[in-house]
Amino acid sequence: MGLNAALAVHPASGHGAAGRIADTVADRLRPAVDRLDVLVATNVDESRTLMRSAHAEGLDVLIVLGGDGAAHQGVQFCAEHEVALGLVPSGTGNDFARALGTPPDALTAADTLAEALRAGTRRRLDLGRVERGAAAGAWFATVLCSGFDAAVNARANNLRWPAGPRRYDVAILAELAAFRPRPVSLHTDAGTLELDxxxxxxxNTPYYGGGVPICPQAIPDDGLFDVTVIGAAGRLQLLRLLPGLRTGAHLEHPAVHTLRTRKLSIETGATSGWPAYADGESQGTTPISATCVPGALTVVAP
Incomplete structure (x- = not known):
């Protein structure tokens, strides 16, 4: 029985980079499989429809050419349908691909993935599952965040100017002026932690925000989340702490707490909730819970 694969292309990823290299990536992958269908989608609904059609025809591997948003959609589909996932990063963040050790250059990544397809290399990874009450929500492969960083993400998404990474610089400055720490209750396997x-x-994996190792010791196949909590930090403390996020040095700051748990619930009291994002995608506001699900995803990766 042959290997049936599909290449899901999100043309706008990486400011149009995915669309420009899609044919070349397909050419490099095609010799490694028996069948390769190219699925080009411009929105989430269209992407899901194409994936379901491919699955109905016996899909074995879904390969996503795009950024973290595209990878997030691929994770949802593959986890629900027991289809293996491959990544060819072509976005601006590529945090899940980075955690898998995927080469950052898309064409090199395509060649590496083709080798893994020929060799039949597979890995089982954990995923996080967002939960609200008794209802299970989205899967996430990288980081669920709430608080200052999620507020920055939300504000940046609403800015029309400037374009690119500068939006986040503007959003950080705006949130520094407006954001205040608040009492938080964290319900973990070991009990409840209450703090400002x-x-x-x-x-689930170390990175978010385009390579920031916010949870640098996270391992995606150990059955546990690594949780990083920044306590009641003022504006000046945050300004001093933020550069250390790029290197993992923030773990040494006295305002930073870490823990490991399989389940976590975040509650922020009776006032309006904090925004929450997973894999860079909005998950509403707190209260929010997440569970680490061992072996929920199969990936094709070295």
Whole structure:
């Protein structure tokens, strides 16, 4: 029985980079499989429809050419349908691909993935599952965050100017002026932790925000989340702490707390909830819960 694969292309990823290299990526992958269908979608609904059609024809591997948003959609589909996932990163963040050790250059990544397809290389990874009450929500592969960093993400998404990474610089400055720590209750496997906090990051893998190792010790196949909590940090403390996020040095700051748990619930009291994002996608506001589900995703990766 042959290997049936599909290449899901999100043409706008990486400011149009995915669309420009899609044919070349397909050419590099095609010799490694028996069948390769190219699925080009411009929105989530269209992408899901194409994936379901491919699955109905016996899909074995879904390969996503795009950024973290595209990877997030691929994770939802593959986890629900027991289809293996491959990544060819072509976005601006590529945090899940980075955690898998995928080469950052898309064409090199395509060649590496083709080798893994020929060799039949597979890995089982954990995923996080967002929960609200008794209802299971989205899967996430990287980080669920709430608080300052999620507020920055939300504000940046609403800015029309400037374009690119500068939006986040503007959003950070705006949130520094407006954001205040608040009392937070964290319900973990070991009990409840109550403190004033600035942000909570729940890591299945280390990275978010385009390579920030917010949970640098997170391992995606150990059955546990690594959680990073920044306590009641003022504006000046945050300004001093933020550069350390790029290197993992923030873990040494006295305002930073870490823990490991399989389940976590975040509650922020009776006032309006904090925004929450997982894999860079909005998950509403707190209260919010997440569970680490061992072996929920199969990936094709070295």
């Amino acid at each position: 906090a600035t942000l909570v990051a729940v890591g």
